[in-house]
Amino acid sequence: xxxxxxxxxxxxxxxxxxxxxxxxxxxxxxxxxxxxxxxxxxxxxxxxxxxxxxxxxxxxxxxxxxxxxxxxxxxxxxxxxxxxxxxxxxxxxxxxxxxxxxxxxxxxxxxxxxxxxxxxxxxxxxxxxxxxxxxxxxxxxxxxxxxxxxxxxxxxxxxxxxxxxxxxxxxxxxxxxxxxxxxxxxxxxx
Numbered sequence: 689x690x691x692x693x694x695x696x697x698x699x700x701x702x703x704x705x706x707x708x709x710x711x712x713x714x715x716x717x718x719x720x721x722x723x724x725x726x727x728x729x730x731x732x733x734x735x736x737x738x739x740x741x742x743x744x745x746x747x748x749x750x751x752x753x754x755x756x757x758x759x760x761x762x763x764x765x766x767x768x769x770x771x772x773x774x775x776x777x778x779x780x781x782x783x784x785x786x787x788x789x790x791x792x793x794x795x796x797x798x799x800x801x802x803x804x805x806x807x808x809x810x811x812x813x814x815x816x817x818x819x820x821x822x823x824x825x826x827x828x829x830x831x832x833x834x835x836x837x838x839x840x841x842x843x844x845x846x847x848x849x850x851x852x853x854x855x856x857x858x859x860x861x862x863x864x865x866x867x868x869x870x871x872x873x874x875x876x877x878x
Contacts, residue, residue: 690779691853691860697873700862704781704851707774708742712749719781723771724750726761733761740799745869747845748783751799753810754791754840756817762787768844778854783846790841800836811839852878 690703711719725734735758741749748770752758762768766788772781790796800808812834815827846866853860859878864871 690777712739712742718774719772725769727765728761750842752840754838780852782850784848785844785846788843796841808834
């Protein structure tokens, strides 16, 4: 369990922060893969993304191809929603935040320099993500040299978090809202 009956709101927030950090560091951690939802003209798009880092202020870092639908969606509304689920601890963390795109700047360069040559293919295919193709193998087409032209770093600054701990019939739930650099927490009914 992530939340216990006698935990303070500060302890809950620290526990969530620790689990998020572990998710970014441990490839097998349940928080590594995150449901990332954006607003689009037709409603909402959701997809799984990989949590790459958690910054000191709890901002969440993800990588993407700048030609992807999530970037188009964030051009309409820069406030994505993220959902983390840890089946072993039976805890759900829902985050609403503000996304900032970094492309061909110092932050993007920092991350790009640490991606393997093979890994860079995910951000440099000839085909645009979501483009219709005749056969699946057509998608495996890369230029001879892959550069960082389409590599983007998304930094999501959480503004609200809802933490739900499932525990038989005694569920616990807390919400946190960012106030500048501080978090204001409240217990809420599950």
